[in-house]
Structure formats: structure tokens, C-alpha cells
Amino acid sequence: MSEKTIEITSHRSTSRPFLCQMSKKLHELLGLSNHLNTLNITCGRHTVTCPVVLIEDEDYSLSLTDKISLELCLPPLPIKLQIESLDKASVKIGPIIGVVTEIYTKHTLHFGSIHNFCEELSHYCRRSGCFLYVFSLTMYDKNNMMGYYFDHHTSNWIKAAVPFPDVVHNRIHSRKLEQSKSFLTLTSELIENKTPYFNDRFLNKWEVHQILSASDHLIPYLPASRLLETKRNLEEMLEEKKDIFIKPINGSQGKRIFRVIQQEKDSYLLDYTTFSGEISKEYSQFQALFKALYPRLKREGFLLQETKHLQTYQNRTFDFRILCHKKNQQDWKVSSSIARLSGEQQFVANLARGGSSMHLKELLTNLYGEKESLHLRKLLIELSLEIVEVICVQAGGEFGEFGVDLALDIEGKPWIIEVNTKPSKSEDDPKKGKVRPSAKSIIHYCTFLYSQI
Template identity: 35%
Template sequence: MKRTKVKIQVQHAGMYSDDRVIMLSDALVKQWKIPTNTTLALRFGSAKHEVKVVPIQQAGVLRINDSIAAKWGLSTGSSLCLQYKPTSRALHIGPLIGVMISRAYSGKPDRPFGAITTFCRELDEACKLYGAAVYYVTPDDLSGQGDTVKGWHYAGRWVKRAFPLPHVIYNRLTSRKLENRSNVQQFLRHAKTQYHSALFNEKYLNKTEVFDALRKENSLQIYLPESYLLKNLQTLKSMCTKYPTVFLKPITGSLGKGIIRIKRQADNSFTCHFTNLGGVRKQSYGNLSQMCAALSGKIKQQRYQIQQGLSLISVGDRPVDFRALVQRDEQGQWSITSIVARIAGSHHFVSNLARGGTLSTVKEALARSNSTASSGGAVKLRRAAIAIAKGIETQIQGHFAELGVDLALDMQGRVWLIEVNSKPSKDDNTQLTGENKLRPSVKQLIQYSRYVAKF
């Protein structure tokens, strides 16, 4: 199989206006021994068109008829990878990437996708760099049949039009409700079974699922705090007796919402801190029984993961944790794209930026912690993040190409896993520089898409 990158030119009229004729650089035709006197298949995602190849002198160019370009959403100047498969007598252009996003605001032409519009433009720029095409589709536009889908793409402005089904589907849906809609699941089944589309980050991970899966890996036990799905008050009493601090975390929560921190005081009374939209609410209880009675209603309404509290390194009495963005690279291997430190805001015990947390480099946070426990911390964090990503790959069914792995370093220098996010926020992992350039995380997504689509 031969491959290269070509510039697309759209042929509007003239001698070869027949849509069954495409023109390709003569040097490529000769190098790849592409037959010019017979019919071949030209493929782009799920689309297929029978063509004959006419050689032209212009280097690095694929010229196609405007009717094909209109059907496939292609325009002059697009840069795409081209490959020729002699066994199937087919020319493939791509990869075509479809990104599932939660919603589009048609009344906002400059920011149709809200806060992730900038990220979507970055993906588009990265596609130009690496020879790929991308469009964005919402659940409202998906159906479980057909070989086209209506999506948005950038052509000087955001335009909505029909595209073939993609080689690669990148799931950026931000709610389980949208992800589980029947038309979304039907579309995914159809794309995977009929057109062999690769789907990655196909589902949310919940906290219980992650910890139960990773416990099966002996080498990962060292990173796992004691943690269970909270099924009854007896487990709550047992953990609160065993540890001076425990956390209750909604198993499907995000952004630090709904977390409860329970601290046992010296006189065996208990103090609970509840995160809510307005910040943190504090409540004290005289003993364990009183606290359990007060929390029993919440436990019945919401499923929690109960987790051992950790004594973390801190900066100015504010706890620090670390978000590692672990992505598959152009060879399909897990690699670390970035690790940032997140310092909790004042009066908060969670480090989420949405709750007043601040970003720092790992090196700076470790230095500012003034703790001997931070020695060698950066290396240990990287080692743990890669090992945990591999554990997710081994133990959880599904295809993941990027994971946000939240880690902590305790006062003894031990690394602990806090949680794993299969839909890591793009804002949380912004480079800590003011330069206006493509983020490495965005480039990595396109490079991996090329790999998984075999371009």
C-alpha cells in the first residue's frame, strides 16, 4: 500500500468535466503503477465513486470533478492523505474525522459550539497540517442508517452540509444522556458494522468501574486508595472508623460537584464539607451515628464512591493534585502529552478550575510545596499515568485514545490515583504559555486518527 499527501483541486469545467475522470500527478501514477486505462474506485469515508485516472504534470495534486466535491464536502486547497491499494484497485483519500459534539448554536455564527469552538478550529488547523478532514455533528443530526450525515465544517466560516460517514468518530458528547440516546447508539452501530468506522472515547467511565477494573492489575495496586461503591451505612461507618478523612464522590460526577469530605475530630465528632454551586457548606455532628443518620437520605438518592482520604502535599495550605493528559500517539502507543499541577482555591478542598483552582507547572508546584516528599515526584507521576492508561486499556472494554488521569502525591512521596476521565476538558489542559499555536494535544488527536484509519 502506497501513501502520500496531495492537494485537492476542484475541476469546474473544461475538457475533463466528466465526473468519472480524476487527474493525478504523473510522477505518482508512474511510481505507484496506477493503471490509467481502466476503472478504479475512489473512496472517501463511506463514499465510493468509480473513476479513471488521467496523469497531469502538476506535482502533488489530485483534481476531481465539482459534482463529486459537492457530494463529499471537498474544496480546492484541501490537503488529504492519498493511498493506493492495488489488490482492491482503489484510491483512498482521507482520513475523514467526524467529531460528535453536544450542541450547535445556529444563531451564533462566530461561536456555534460555545466554549469548544476554539478547540474545533484548532482541530481543523491540525487537519490541514497532517492531511485530514474534519466535521462536527450533534445528536440531533444522527440516524441509524444511510451513508451520509449532516455536519458542520469550517470554510472561512462555519457551514453545515452533508458528508460521507467518517473513517474515525471522536466522541466529545458531554453528557451520558446524549451519549445513550437511541439514535446516537444506532448511528454508531451502523458506522462501525457497515463502514468499519473507528470510534474512540466511546463512553464515559464512572469511578466505581475504574477502581474495580484497575484492582485486577496487581502492578497498579500501589496507586489505588481504598475505595468502594457505597452500598450501605455499615461501609460508611467502617471507613470513617478506619481513616481520619474519607471522601464521598458521586460516581458519575464531574467538576468537583457533589463531593462530601468527612473528617473525624480528636473528640470523635465529625465535620462534613459539602461542595455545591455556591462553594462549600460545613456541617458538624456530635458522633458517628448522628452523621450517618444525617447522610442516609443523600446516600439513598445518589450513588457514591467512598474513598480513603489522603494527606497530600500542599502549596500554602492548599492541596495540590495533578492532571496528566495521556494520549495514543502516531504509532498507537500511550504517551504523556502534558501534566499540569492544580492547586485548590482558598476555602476549597477540590482543585477543579471551576471551583477556584489554579494551574501551575509540575516543577513549580513541587518546588513551592517545600516538601521532601516531592523529590522525584515528576518521574513517578509520569510512570503512574502511563501504567494506569494501560490498565484501563486492558481491563475496560472500549476504545480510548485520550484519558485525563488525576493523580496526587502524599506527604510520604507516594503517588495515588484520584480518578480517570475519558472526556478530559480541553480547557483544563491548556498549555501554560500565552502563545497562539496548535496545542500538542490537538496535533496528537489527528496523528492518532491517521494511524487508526490506516492512513
């Protein structure tokens, strides 16, 4: 089987509305029959059988009538796609990439926090010979797919009938939505149709901790953690560690986090993010502390985690966001990395909490010098790749992207803070007019999955 990326064009044929024109050069490359009269063209789940005429052309060319492209649910031609032969009289064009996420249309069309990222994905697809569209769970219909594709001439997203996807990237941000019947319907039908999709699902903090703590070589990098199940859990952890975080197991962007410090004479200092209402900063007894926390802790699951005394930069705490992407069936790479500095009066280094970012190399070099900085960068990258490889094997499902959050203590030792299956796209903003490395890596992985179908 041969394959080639070509620009598929259109032509008019009033007498033969389903006529297809193919260059002899492409016909020869694909190894099609020398007696080819009709051609089967497959795109997504759609197949059109049409008369074919071989033409003299120096390029590898395929030209379709409007009727054929309409039957295949393609956007207005021309479009650059890969073409491959399935047999002596059949070809497939693609890949068709679907991004499933929440879509907002009340005031203006918007894909939430990944809106700009989706535009970058589309730009890179156009250059790479793929067709990408965005759809929501409510738009999904296995027999009549609708989606939004980016029109590069008008710079607008257009809603249209689209081919069934060859690969789906899951960027749903609501855990509730991801557990809904409509999401189960989508994933069940993708599995039934043997359509690969990633990232499979959210992994909560406790699930990630359990997976990583089962690997002996990663235990030294994990802060002591336990699930908050009882009042006694909290009291024991405070007695043992004196300084702990209380984190929602399904939290993100540094929201809803408490920090509790047990002082001498058993008094307690409390700090927190994004909680409203009257919560004191200091409590003389554990009972009073727990009474204040309980109304907020009972709403969702929380994780208790020991506080490590982390290195600071210009009197601000910092951590590192390392974006990792899968290259093929088993190999991962680091696509980008940044240092995130906490905002003023914040104990969480997160851009959504008023923090700022800088180049990882710059921060480490300023703190440790060039030689030690190089050593630490290599260590952080190696550790990140170890983490994602372990999770990918143990978690089940298909994952193609992870955001790994690491930090250094005052002795320069790395600690694993968090691992995200759907990392924020506001923390690796591209240079103007550029497609960021994480967008390229997503499309590269989609095309790899497509090649395995």
C-alpha cells in the same frame, strides 16, 4: 500500496463534468494501470467512477470538477488529503475524521466546553492532510451525513453534507446521552462498517478503582475505597479511617463531593462542594449526619474514599493532571502535565472550582529541589502510563486519551485520585495561536487508526 499527502484542486470542464486530472508523477507513485481510462475515487462511503486524464506536472497533483467533489461530499476545494491506491484503477482519499459531541445552536453555534479545542483540531488537520468535522447524534445519518467543518478563510463553522467518517472521536459529555438509543445506533453502525471510534465510553470511579485494584503493582497507590451501598458502609468507613471523601461515581470537575471527618467523642465535621440548601458544618451524632446527607446521597451512586493528608503549596492543596495519549496499537505517551492548586477555602484542586494551575516542574522544584523534582516527575509519568495501559487492556473498547489525576502526600508518595476518559479541555489551554499537544496527539491517533483500516 503507496500513499501520499497531496493538495486536491478543482478545475472546470463544461463538456465533461466528471473529468478527473491526475499528474503522471502521482499516477506512477500510486502504481496505477498504464492503460488507465477511468478512475474509482473513494472518500468515506462515497465512490465516484470518472474518466481520467494524465497531465504533465512537477507536483503530485489530482484535480476534480465540482460535480465530482459534490458527489464525494467534499468541502470547497482545494483541500489537502492523503491519497492511496486500492488497486490498479482505484484510489481512496482521506482520512475523514468525525468528532461527535453536543452541539448548541439556540443563540450561536457552540460545541460546549470543547469548542475552541475543535477549532485547534481542524487547524492541525489542515496542516496534516486530514478533513475534520463535528456532528451530533441528531445529525447522524449513515446515508446522508451532515456536519460542521471549519472554514479557514472566514473562521466560521459551516454546516454541510460531509463524507461518512473514517474515524470517530467520541466527545459526548452526557452520560445519559451516551446510553441513549441514538448513541447505540451510531456505535452499532460504526462497528458494522468497521469504522474505528474512541474514546469508547465513560468509566465511572468505582469501575476504574476495581480495574486498578486488580493489578498488584498499583494497589500501593490507591486510597482505600468502597461503594456506598448502605448506611452501615458509611459508618464503618468513618470508624476505620476517621477522614473520608464521599464522591459521586459519575461526577466530574470536583462537583458534588463531601468530606467528612470523625472527631473525638464521635462528633462529625462536614465540608462539601456545589450543594445548595441548609447543610450544617458539624454534627454531634452519626444519625444526624446521615439524615442531612441522605436526601443528596440517594440521588446517584457514591464512592467512599479515605482522605490522604496531601502535600500543600502556599497553604493550598494541589494535584497533577497528566494527559496521556495512545500512539499506536499498544504504546502510550504523556502529552502534557500541569499542577492544579485549589482555590481558597476549597479542598478540591480543580480549575472549575476556582483553582489555578502552574507548571508541574516549577511546583515540584520549589517544594523539593531540582534533583528530587526530577525523580518525582519521572515517577508520576511512569505511574500514569502504567495506569492507562492497565485500564486500556481491562476496560474493553477503544480508548485513545485519558486524564490521570495524581497527588503527593506529605511524605512525597504519589496517590491515584481519579482517571478521566474525556478529560477537560479547559485545563491545558494553548498559547495564543498555538495548537496544544493534546490536539496534535488526538489527530495523530486518528491517522494511526485510519492507517489500520
